[in-house]
Amino acid sequence: MKAIFEALNLREGGMIATYLTDHGVPAEVRGGNHHAVRGELYNIRGLLPQVFVLEDEDAAAAEELIKAYFELIKNAPAGDPWICPSCGEVLEPQFVSCWKCQAERPA
Ligand SMILES: [Zn+2]
Incomplete structure (x- = not known):
């Protein structure tokens, strides 16, 4: 398991993990739950949700997919x-x- 992306929030992390998984790269989001308890911790680095690929060798493919994901968002x-x-x-x-x-x- 390898962290490949730090999301702004759980929603973005969830969307990216789902996008990767749907494109053949199993991924999941970890962390980032603290903001539900204490809003002021929301943006502190290290508490942000991280997207992980389950297989380390998928990291390069995942990075390409994330680039494509943001292109998709931009052109939506x-x-x-x-x-x-x-x-x-x-x-x-x-x-x-x-x-x-x-x-x-x-x-
Ligand atoms: Zn639903």
Whole structure:
């Protein structure tokens, strides 16, 4: 297991981990829960959520995928955020499934 990305928050970390996993690179988010307890710790380095690849040899592929992910976000068509019908998470318009519970976006 190897840390490959430090996310701004759990939501971003979760989206990236899901994106990597969906693209054949198993990944997960660790850490970053402290802000739920003490808001002022939110941005302290080391407490931010880290995205890990489960297999160290996937690190290079993961970095390429993360670059592609941010290109996707940058070029995403404008639209309204949508709300997951299953868990209530608010999701950016470019996502077709919920990063939190994997529910499909309703048509
Ligand atoms: Zn959901």
